[in-house]
Each structure stands twice: as structure tokens, then as C-alpha cells.
Amino acid sequence: MSARAEPHRVPVELLDDPTSLIYGIGNSGRQDDGLGWAFIDRLEQIRPLPRAHLRRTYQLSLEDADLISRYTRVLFVDATKDPAVESFTVSRPEPKLDFSFTSHAISVPSILATTQQCFEHVPDAYLLAIRGYEWELQEGLTSPAQHNLSHSLEFLLTPR
Amino acid sequence: MAKTLVIDPVTRIEGHGRVVIELDDDRNVTDAKLHVVEFRGYEKFIQGHPYWEAPVLMQRICGICFVSHHLGGAKALDDMIGVGPASGTCLTPTAVKMRRLGHYAQMLQSHVTSYFYLVVPEMLFGIDAAPEQRNFIGLIEANPGLVKRVVRLRKWGQEVIEAVFGRRMHGVSSVPGGVNKSLTAADVDRFLHGEDGLSSIDEVIDDAQLGLQMFYDFHEEHRGQVDGFANVSALNMCLVDEDGNVDYYDGRLRVVDEDKKLVREFDYRDYLDHFSEGVEKWTYMKFPFLTDLGRDAGSVRVGPLARLNVTRALSTPIAAEALERFHAYTGGRANNMTLHTNWARTIEIIHAAEVVKDLLNDPDLQKDDLVVSPGADAWIGEGVGVVEAPRGTLLHHYRADREGNVTFANLIVATTQNNQVLNRTVRSVAEDYLGGQAEVTEGMMNAIEVGIRAYDPCLSCATHALGQMPLTVTVVDAQGRVVDERAR
Numbered sequence: 001m002s003a004r005a006e007p008h009r010v011p012v013e014l015l016d017d018p019t020s021l022i023y024g025i026g027n028s029g030r031q032d033d034g035l036g037w038a039f040i041d042r043l044e045q046i047r048p049l050p051r052a053h054l055r056r057t058y059q060l061s062l063e064d065a066d067l068i069s070r071y072t073r074v075l076f077v078d079a080t081k082d083p084a085v086e087s088f089t090v091s092r093p094e095p096k097l098d099f100s101f102t103s104h105a106i107s108v109p110s111i112l113a114t115t116q117q118c119f120e121h122v123p124d125a126y127l128l129a130i131r132g133y134e135w136e137l138q139e140g141l142t143s144p145a146q147h148n149l150s151h152s153l154e155f156l157l158t159p160r
Numbered sequence: 161m162a163k164t165l166v167i168d169p170v171t172r173i174e175g176h177g178r179v180v181i182e183l184d185d186d187r188n189v190t191d192a193k194l195h196v197v198e199f200r201g202y203e204k205f206i207q208g209h210p211y212w213e214a215p216v217l218m219q220r221i222c223g224i225c226f227v228s229h230h231l232g233g234a235k236a237l238d239d240m241i242g243v244g245p246a247s248g249t250c251l252t253p254t255a256v257k258m259r260r261l262g263h264y265a266q267m268l269q270s271h272v273t274s275y276f277y278l279v280v281p282e283m284l285f286g287i288d289a290a291p292e293q294r295n296f297i298g299l300i301e302a303n304p305g306l307v308k309r310v311v312r313l314r315k316w317g318q319e320v321i322e323a324v325f326g327r328r329m330h331g332v333s334s335v336p337g338g339v340n341k342s343l344t345a346a347d348v349d350r351f352l353h354g355e356d357g358l359s360s361i362d363e364v365i366d367d368a369q370l371g372l373q374m375f376y377d378f379h380e381e382h383r384g385q386v387d388g389f390a391n392v393s394a395l396n397m398c399l400v401d402e403d404g405n406v407d408y409y410d411g412r413l414r415v416v417d418e419d420k421k422l423v424r425e426f427d428y429r430d431y432l433d434h435f436s437e438g439v440e441k442w443t444y445m446k447f448p449f450l451t452d453l454g455r456d457a458g459s460v461r462v463g464p465l466a467r468l469n470v471t472r473a474l475s476t477p478i479a480a481e482a483l484e485r486f487h488a489y490t491g492g493r494a495n496n497m498t499l500h501t502n503w504a505r506t507i508e509i510i511h512a513a514e515v516v517k518d519l520l521n522d523p524d525l526q527k528d529d530l531v532v533s534p535g536a537d538a539w540i541g542e543g544v545g546v547v548e549a550p551r552g553t554l555l556h557h558y559r560a561d562r563e564g565n566v567t568f569a570n571l572i573v574a575t576t577q578n579n580q581v582l583n584r585t586v587r588s589v590a591e592d593y594l595g596g597q598a599e600v601t602e603g604m605m606n607a608i609e610v611g612i613r614a615y616d617p618c619l620s621c622a623t624h625a626l627g628q629m630p631l632t633v634t635v636v637d638a639q640g641r642v643v644d645e646r647a648r
């Protein structure tokens with residue numbers, strides 16, 4: 001959990017819906033960069049949200065503006081290197097075009113802004129950032145990253 | 161005071177590098193170089209791995225042209241197991257056509273990325289526009305309707321790539337001797353006719369022509385700037401078919417000179433008989449050249465401009481018509497105008513879309529004869545694969561021991577082939593835009609980057625870096641002191 005603030009609550013009951021997308025971002029070939037995909041793997045195994053759409057991507061690209069414009073709500077799940085994040089954090093990203101933009105990867109706020117400008121619809125968006133530690137060309141999460149993954153899943157799926 | 165100008169990083173290219181420009185006391189350019197300062201790792205990293213892992217692992221060099229690396233590696237593996245000209249065994253038609261389908265879909269998707277994301281903002285807002293505006297975000301704000309069409313075009317290419325290679329990125333479908341899947345009838349139907357959120361192939365071909373029309377319009381208004389920008393000479397090289405026309409997946413390597421006269425045509429497997437590589441202590445990127453001609457005369461240009469200089473025809477109607485106009489513009493001589501690379505790229509976007517349509521209508525794509533397995537006694541243990549990647553000629557060469565573990569790997573990527581001509585371009589732009597000027601402006605610095613971006617260079621690929629590297633422009637005086645440096 002973030003050292004700075006209590007994470008936003010994600011409305012799990014609303015996520016379990018065909019108009020919801022849970023989008024794991026990362027690269028399972030680079031250790032803890034695979035946290036976003038591992039989160040989707042767990043959801044596929046335990047199926048707590050059987051009606052939500054689950055997808056994986058290596059990084060966000062402009063086509064994702066088209067993709068997310070088709071959903072009512074989207075939970076992005078990604079790894080973070082931010083040392084201020086002890087385990088995970090949940091935020092509510094707002095549409096904002098920024099200069100992280102390259103042909104390789106786009107930020108969540110930029111994708112939301114592109115969706116708003118080009119597709120005239122912005123989903124209700126949440127960003128779950130899970131702390132990772134190692135990023136080498138190797139498969140498998142580190143032990144502390146696995147712990148953070150479990151912690152974030154427990155938080156997400158616990159009714160409040 | 162003499163100066164050296166450094167551009168670091170060069171923005172909106174894949175990977176990063178550094179440009180250093182040296183000025184004398186009269187502010188004339190005395191030297192200009194593109195430096196690549198990243199360790200090359202993949203050729204060593206792959207050694208010891210089973211040979212069949214090579215196409216899967218080597219494509220991780222890049223998140224953009226991974227299909228080309230996957231196919232170049234797969235073709236090398238075909239050779240290694242004894243499938244190819246040496247043995248007289250061929251891949252099945254379905255395998256070849258599946259690979260071609262994925263390859264042309266990537267050509268479409270990659271060129272759309274390069275052209276619309278990285279080049280068009282400069283065309284719309286101008287080289288001198290504020291950096292905050294001359295980028296794709298500026299384009300989104302200025303013309304969201306255009307961006308929507310571009311997004312759908314790219315998405316379509318991405319969907320075909322996923323259907324062919326089994327993944328959105330870093331596919332797994334090409335295996336030694338063929339492919340592990342064909343295309344389903346449902347996939348063929350949705351790509352041909354579209355579905356909710358996915359264009360039909362005819363809509364794709366319509367949208368694919370947007371870029372060419374934008375280039376024509378821009379060229380009409382800025383002919384002097386476009387034609388006069390970095391007009392640099394080089395030999396031109398690409399894969400060609402039996403008629404000497406470009407083939408993006410297979411064929412022989414053909415080199416032509418500025419009069420389009422044949423300099424060389426050879427089996428790419430013999431590349432070591434023709435090419436040498438120069439090295440410089442200031443860059444990790446090598447300088448390939450035709451050995452007998454020497455580094456200066458024997459360096460080649462590869463990529464869209466080179467391919468359209470080499471080929472006499474394109475096999476699809478809309479692209480063929482556009483090619484005629486392209487060829488007529490230089491009256492039969494090779495086109496050396498760097499910014500015409502973008503013109504060539506737009507023609508290739510159309511050609512790729514048209515070829516994909518032809519392939520989707522080919523029933524071989526849905527057949528199940530996918531792999532040829534020549535048997536252990538056919539094992540050769542060495543192979544070379546070449547494809548025309550979006551940025552140009554890409555070569556993979558592997559050797560493996562009797563246990564099948566890789567003992568040697570050599571990659572020559574398009575950006576490396578273009579290294580000499582890239583440096584000539586940087587020098588030309590530096591002389592034209594910075595030479596003799598009292599002050600170095602943002603627009604001048606960006607002109608250098610425009611020259612580099614025309615090649616859409618992938619420096620991560622060129623150095624086979626594990627991960628991305630950052631690019632910096634620096635001005636140094638005659639005494640070697642840095643007097644101006646910009647990093648954006």
C-alpha cells in the first residue's frame with residue numbers, strides 16, 4: 001500500500017460487468033515488469049469477476065484509445081518502480097495529454113485524453129500500480145513483488 | 161570562437177543517440193557525427209541458447225519491428241535445419257503466405273506509426289514550430305478526426321499481426337521449417353469485411369492513401385525545402401525478385417548506383433563475400449560497406465527510399481501508379497532527397513495494404529500444411545535470413561553446434577546499413593542550417609533531428625541493446641570545449 005495515502009477504493013461490484021475492462025500492462029519476460037500480467041493471470045485462475053473483460057498488453061499505444069472507448073470503466077494494472085509505494089497504490093487518473101508520448105508507450109492520462117478527443121467518450125478509470133523491484137531479461141516475479149501482488153488482489157476483492 | 165554543438169537526445173526516434181557538431185572560429189561546420197553509445201548485447205546473449213529460441217528471443221531487441229526480427233530469425237533457422245535452396249526443400253505455400261501476411265501487416269503498421277506519429281506533426285506545424293506543438297499530441301488537438309482514422313489503421317495492422325503471430329507483440333508462430341498456425345475463415349472474413357470497431361480491407365486501403373495525399377499537398381507548398389533538404393548520395397540496396405523488383409520477404413540482394421545501374425546482385429547468404437564492417441571508437445554502431453568499393457564509395461542506403469530507387473515496378477495497382485510519379489520526378493535517376501523517404505514510405509503503406517488484401521483472398525492461408533521437417537540428417541547448423549524490414553534490409557546469421565546450441569550470431573540491421581548515409585545527412589543538414597549562423601536556434605537543432613528521423617532509425621536495434629538507450633545535440637569549439645548542448 002502507498003506510504004502516502006490510503007488507496008482509492010475500486011468498486012468491485014461494478015467491475016464484474018461486461019462493460020468493464022481490467023487491463024494488465026507489462027512484460028512477463030522482464031521480471032517484476034510482469035506484475036500487470038500476473039494480476040490478470042490470478043483473476044483468470046480464481047475467477048472472482050467472471051463477467052469483466054480481461055486483457056494484457058506490453059505497453060499502452062494509441063489503439064488503446066479506441067479499445068477503452070468501448071468500455072464503461074477500466075482498471076489499468078501496471079508495475080511501478082516508485083520507492084514511495086510500499087506495496088501498491090490505486091489512483092483515479094484524469095485525461096491529460098502529456099509529453100511521455102512516444103511511438104513505444106503512452107501514459108494512462110494521455111490515452112484517456114486521446115479517447116476523449118477522438119472518440120468522445122472517457123471510461124471511468126482506475127490505475128492500480130504494484131511495486132516491483134527487479135527488471136532484468138528473465139521470467140518470474142521476485143518474492144516481494146509476489147507478496148505485493150497478493151496484497152493488492154486481497155485489497156481489491158475485499159468487500160468494503 | 162570555434163564551437164561544437166550537441167543534440168542529445170534526438171527525440172522521436174526509436175532508441176537514443178547523440179549528435180556532435182564541430183564549428184570553427186568562423187562558425188562553419190567542420191565535422192558532424194551521429195554517435196550511438198550503447199553496449200550491443202544480443203549477439204552475445206543468444207549464444208548457448210537452443211537454436212529454435214533465436215527468433216523468439218532476438219525479436220525482443222525491439223518493440224516496434226519485432227515481426228521483422230522474428231521472420232529474419234525464422235528464415236535463418238529454415239536454413240539451419242536443411243530447408244532452403246541448398247537442400248532443394250521448400251516451405252509450404254501456406255507457411256510462406258502466412259509469414260508474408262504478417263510481414264506486410266507490420267510494414268503497414270510500422271510505417272503508419274513512423275509517418276503519422278513522428279513526421280506529420282512536423283509537416284503540419286513546421287520545423288520551426290514550438291516543440292510543445294510539433295508532436296503527435298499537437299496533432300490530436302488540431303485534427304482529432306485524422307487521428308481517429310490513423311488509430312484505426314494502426315489497429316487494423318495490429319489485429320492482423322496478432323492473428324498471424326499469435327500475440328500482439330513478440331509472436332511465436334514462425335518455427336523452423338514453417339509456421340504453427342494458419343488463418344481461420346473467421347479471421348479472413350473480419351479482416352476483409354470488417355466488424356464493429358475494425359475497418360474492412362477496402363476502408364484500410366482508402367485510409368492508407370491519406371499519407372500520400374498529405375505528402376503531395378505538403379510537397380506542393382514546400383517544394384524547395386523538401387527537395388533541398390539533405391540531398392546526399394549513396395548506393396541503394398534491397399531484396400529483389402527474379403525480375404529485379406523489390407520483394408519484402410525474400411529474394412536476392414541488389415545494389416544500384418545513382419544512375420540506377422546495377423552494381424551488384426547476389427545471394428544474401430554470401431554477404432560476407434561482399435560486405436565488410438568499419439568501426440569507429442566514437443560509436444558502437446558499425447559501418448557496413450561493399451568491400452571492393454571501400455567505405456566511402458561502397459556504403460549503401462536501405463529502407464523505403466532505397467527500395468523505390470532499386471525497384472522498377474510494384475505489383476499492386478494504386479502503389480504502382482504512385483511509383484510512376486515518384487520515378488518520373490527524378491527523371492530516371494536515383495532519388496537522393498532525404499525527405500522523399502517519407503514520400504516512399506507513404507507509397508509502401510499503400511502497397512502493403514494492397515498486398516495484404518491479395519493475400520487475404522488467397523485460400524492457401526486457411527490450409528493446414530504448415531511445416532516441413534527434413535529430418536536430423538539434413539541438419540546444416542548454419543543459416544542466414546534476410547527480410548526487408550520497414551526501415552530496410554535486416555540480416556540474421558546464426559551457427560549452432562551439434563547439440564543445437566547457438567555458437568555464433570550476427571545481426572546487421574537497417575539502421576546500421578544506413579549509418580554512413582545517416583552521418584552524411586547530419587553533416588549536410590548541419591552545414592545548411594547551422595553553418596555561418598551567429599546563433600543556434602531551436603529550429604536549427606530540430607532540423608538535424610528531422611534529417612535523422614527521415615530514416616526512422618532504431619538505435620536499440622542497431623546496437624542490439626538490452627533495453628532502450630537515451631539520444632543527446634552538442635556544439636564544441638576548436639579547442640574541444642562544449643559551448644552549447646541541448647537535451648529535450
